Amino acid sequence: MTLRHLPLHDGWTLHPAGPVPSGLPTGGIPDGTPATVPGCVHTDLLAAGLIEDPYLDDNEIRLGWIGRTDWTYRTTFDWTSDGHDHAALCFDGLDTVATIVLNGREIGRTANQHRSYRFPVRDLLAEGKNTLDVHFTAPYTYAEELRDRLGDRPGAYAEPYAFIRKMACNFGWDWGPTLVTSGIWRPVALETWSGPRIASVKLLPDLDPEGVPFLTAEVEIEHDGLAAVSGSVGVVGAAAVFVLSEDEHRVTVGLSVPQAEPWWPHSHGEQPLYEVEVRVGDHLRRLRTGFRSVTLEEEAFRISVNGEPVFVRGVNWIPEDCFPSRLTRQRLSDRLDQAVAAHVNLVRVWGGGLYESDDFYELCDEKGLLVWQDFPFACAAYPEEQPLWDEVAAEARENVVRVAPHPSLVLWCGNNENLEGHADWGWQKELGDRTWGHGYYHELLPGIVAETDPTRPYWPGSPYSGSPDAHPQDPERGTIHIWDVWNRADYRAYADRVPRFVAEFGFQGPPAYATLRRAVSGPLTPDAPLLAHHQKAEDGNAKLLRGLGDHLPQPGTDFDDWHWLTQLNQARAVAFGIRHFRSHAPYCMGTIVWQLNDCWPVVSWSAVDGDGRRKPLWHALRSVYADRLIAVRDGSVHLVNDTPTPWAGALRLTRHALDGTVLAEETVPATTAARTTTSIPLPTALATPADPARELLVARLDDTRTLHFYEEDPALALPPARYGVTVTEEEDGGAGTPAYRVEITAETLLRDLCLFPDRLHPDAEADTVLVTLLPGESTTIRVTGAVLEDPSALATRPVLRCVNDRNTA
Template sequence: MLFITTSALLFLWACQTKNKNPQLQSQHEINNNWSFRQVGEDEWLPAKVPGTVHTDLMENGKIENPFYRLNEHDVQWIDKADWEYKTTFETDESVLLYDRVQLDFKGLDTYADVFVNGTQILQTDNMFREWKADVKELVKKGANELRIVFHSPIKEGIKKYDSQGFEIPVSDNDLAKIGQVEDGKKVSIYTRKAGYHFGWDWGPRLVTSGIWRPVYLKAWDKACIENLQIVQHEVSNEKATFTAVFEIEAEKRSKATLSVLNNGTILASEKVQLEKGLNKYPVDFKIQNPQLWWTNGLGEAHLYNITGELKTGQRTFSEETRIGIRTLELVREKDEQGTSFYFKLNGHPVFMKGANIIPGDVFLPRVTAEKYRTTIETAKESNMNMLRVWGGGIYEDDTFYDLCDENGILVWQDFMFACAMFPGDTAFLENVKQEAIDNIKRLRNHPSIALWCGNNEILAAWYSWGWKEQEEAKNKENAGKIWQAYTDIFHKILPEMVEKYDPGRSYWGSSPSSGLGVPADLVNGDEHYWGVWWGKQPFETYATHLARFMSEYGFQSFPELSTVQEYAEPEDFDIFSDVMKSHQRSSIGNGTIEYYMLKEYKQPKNFESFLYVNHILQAEGIKFGLEGHRRSMPFCMGSLYWQLNDCWPVASWSSTDFFQKWKALQYYVKKGFEPVLVSPYVDDLKFKVGIINDRLEKVNGQLNLKLMDFEGQVVWEKASLVEIPANSSGDYFNENRYEFLYRKNTRNLLFYAELVENGKIISRNIIFFRPFKELDVPHPNVEYTFEKTDAGFDIHLKTDKLAKNVYLQIGNEKGFFSDNYFDLLPGGRATVHLKTGISEEKLEDVFSFRTLDDAF
């Protein structure tokens, strides 16, 4: 049983009198002694809360790991069943003396009936919302039962599907066939639940239910602060002005004092008259000589700890939040090409470098704070300054946004709608409205939130995927209803909620688009480019298909062998085996990887070599996009590739796999997003070297260029002093490529560029003039030594000839290489830092490396 006593209460707010009497507002998490069962069955099993039905069934040995081999297909019955959870908690009389006692459910997935001591207190239908219920009249001294019945999201969805009267278009990402849903009905759109649970072209179909976020019992007297919003006004070097908006739930009319503090120092204080019920009270304050919040690479992400205090009589209640002082605007101005689309931070246009993210697991309670931390550390280490939270997943946990705040990572925040039209009935629209309010209020104080976006690719589906024509051909009246629901949600409800609850931020109706309800083009908004992959266009088009902001583009790879071994057996090690095809959700997936691979490389000699070459293929392909987008600034001002992470072990577009291991792409991204980048490239008849400088000050340096063969003989070189203006992109070498390469053996030739500042190489890059399969790459003699460090080892490498895509490994041991999959020039040396806890003796035993010539 869960005992809640005066001595055991945990406190959310610092709620104490001047004389330090016992605190008067409490919060306790109800997370112990839960059990669950399938409705209709007798057996109760232990459950973990927060958790999910699937993970609880796994813990009790009732199902096998759905990620392993083809097990996913054997657990599709779970989402057709109803499930029941219960626990008993005890309260003593002191809890019942509070004016208010409340149960707060941070996340219930999804259709749930909630009972306390046999009385129903809630009926929920949205996993994205927070649900609260007053229970003072229901809880009693001693034992209290909390029971939650989860109804099948599939059965509930089918009811709504059948009552709709016509079919609403949904993309093939709703894997109803795999889910064995009645008549293949795509019911995901009727339930306010993470879309990717129903399947996606990188994820499994595992439609789970459960108490996915914490449950709290709260109690307080007289009044409490329900929400504290910090609204920023003017910012100058001398001061920044704000309004703290206190949202207060008061039990009765009374006088109070509201104060705003920074690290204990009072910034402002105001006397107010509290009114019974929920009301808002503004308090203006200012911060002198403010330190600004900057994105990663431009400065410190400085944060202020702000406390809002509510004093009624001798009782003081408080709530804390953090803010970053910065100005941020989405700039949409007409110019010669169309309409700009860029973010201006603290008065400076900033090129956005980053990726799209999806939820870190299908089973969301397994996404720990440590996993979030690794995600954001990866983004920061990779020189990113923006992540897009994609609309088919979830509004992420507070921990994610806190880490983005701390590390200077802006967040493009989608609302949770993707690749489908949605119902437009009154109840659904009201549910969406409340979902928006909950999440805008929860996230609006975070300086990392850059933009609210209505949806992912729905406008594109309607106008560019043929949905509009198809629906009008079937029934024009129904097509009108479908489009009306779209405009009600994305042109009315969501922008109105943003304007009302977070007016300082921009709203963007759909990604990609060129404006509210305006389909995407290349000159007025953001773009998702999938000509590479779906259209089998060459990688080079990444650098020429340019829009004002590239918010999606990508190419797939399998994870490394150690991850593949987590879901497959050696007999599955063929990309066209049933297991490999099941862990590939793109309809053209494995064949497309092979198609592109054989354009650039010979057939790898075995499955492990295929994985290695696939990593390099993905990285080299996306490199065209990363660099091409940056070279085209200021026309293009953002490059967010698809995708940073995975929700299960799978072949996908990710740059880190489910276990957060870096693929080759992540190492390429780290270099491609360096603040200063030297970028040699072919532009039709020209061969050029571009330099991009994201710093807010100019760079003076020396540009060194070389043509050399694979044995190290230099056949051409040039050095020049260059001055690169702040926040700029330009070409610093421009030659006719045919004249430049005239009578040169490009099968045995590379071009090397480096930029040196104050004696230090700040950027280097290599380009080859043929596909790898046409190069005469020799077998290099690579030597290495280990040097122990506090955190692991320095690995010193040298080679006699070109060592292409050096890949360092330590078997299945845990560790992280500071660089990998890199080219080592003939006669060159490199030092790679290995962070690991293994001994030198163990390292000697497990360390290995390979180069690309070994793969064939």
């Protein structure tokens, strides 16, 4: 007989096990109101109208009691014997500390959000109605009791997230709310079967020394030990059969797969994927994989795929929602599509979140996005005592096996910033002789990866310089994080260093106007208290203004100027850093911007805000992460060619007056080989302006152009912006809406022209922003997504902005 899988997602109710704040029914959700599984307490209470949306205004601060309350999920289901010998209750994810009771009998306990669980229940099932209870202990209760027993540990926040194997950022972060969840957050099902069952399949795709795709498959089989068990593994015309004796439960087979083609990151090639079939008796498992090899040169921190070094154009990924059960495959796909469209080729799954869903890794496989996966440890000293040590070992083994088939995964990393924290944040004095995580990062996790997934490199943490004895922030080896910029230093300080690999750096900016307008009621002003609640960084709004430095004027009390200038400054700051780092390739082999996404509406470092809207930073990334880039620094033009073919042609260098007059011009022959960078000294007539406040340099090769100003904007003699605008409505805007062509012709120089159509309709978006035009030049911006009541408003401020429109009376 084949395995039978019965989802148990219906009929759930939710009940608090203790008192709740006044104003809520004593039973939590009224009788008859269902809880949603998968889901969590917060989303159930929200759906029942018992709490306000925690993402809006300051509602979050009134919901702390949820994470300090015990909860019970309950359902009933009908069961009739189907003749199978075995039955198990299967929980793909429980958040977090739970006791499971079936028909009044306890069948198991859990204390790890990052694991799945199976409980044998054949002898406990009753014909007809069965009752299933899942009792959740409050996360704070469990974590604080363990903290009191083991002794406190230092961390970035005064929260006990290091004492519970749960998504750390649930407890709040400098971009996220404190929303401490409980619930059945992934699917639950009853499985019944007879005969042998495939318990797990580990696939390790690789290339052999000759470059031929090769698959190692390890199959674990549950059977009664009364007879031998046979099975097979097949992929793309290659197959292997196996036989296990009565006392064997695990087999490893290797398959050469010459008919398969190698998988590449999208910046280097195609992404062929192949179905693998594993069959044991009547039980069949289908998985999908792709074939590639991965190596890491540790000192240079150079990642190579199929023997070819990859300059990493990366972004950091945080949980896309504080309530991950709400995420759909489409929402993940949309966000990852935004990464690909910005020429990103690697996503780092940050250690304060989760091992991501199968959907996430499958989508990265399909889209050619490399994945760097942190183990879930971030910004704290983590105790190594029991029960935590065994929980970490179990979650790591399970998730390494689960994610191993995905060719997109190229690196396992032990933690985020804990090695730096121990070295530099004063932890050692506070810790004394207490454990802090060293054993996880240097012993347990590398041992599990070496045993379970030897096809991929392991790195103990980030930042890290390759040795426990070296300072973790050595720019000459391994990875560094740069946070003096944003926190203290001007963003020009990026140019003070030439690192091998920058795994975190970033600059804040507010979300889109429509996102803020949805999240914050009342007037929008730079100092509005409700807006301040959506700024979680320490001294964040002051740093936003301080970060403008001498780059842009101070906005004063005008919200529109504040919003525009701080968004623009975020884009410029990060773009400045990337240009600098990429111009030093191949010595520097990667940048991973903090961060791609947000989990709620917030002022943060993201390129895409919590409502999925692209900030100007996203458009800046699309420009500076392009395959070919021109950077001007230190008296030279640097041509960055991250393509498989040479970049050759006539480099045209022009020094202009701000009114467009050509002051000096030269054409220089230029050739840059594939995947390399070349430097061309600027001719004297172009390197030194006669009047820096009134001139700029334009460098162009083929269709790639960069503009270099000799002074910062406030010191430039920028003319008052003058331009002509024509708005034309078209039919094909997608989703049954029109498109609007906004053609702008510059009468004067227009510095960083941007269009913000979400100010007119929350669904409207522009296809490009951050365009600088010289006098006489034109650009066309396409607006899609919504029907606008007054399209002519696309031509007016504050929808249409440029830096020098502030000079216009």
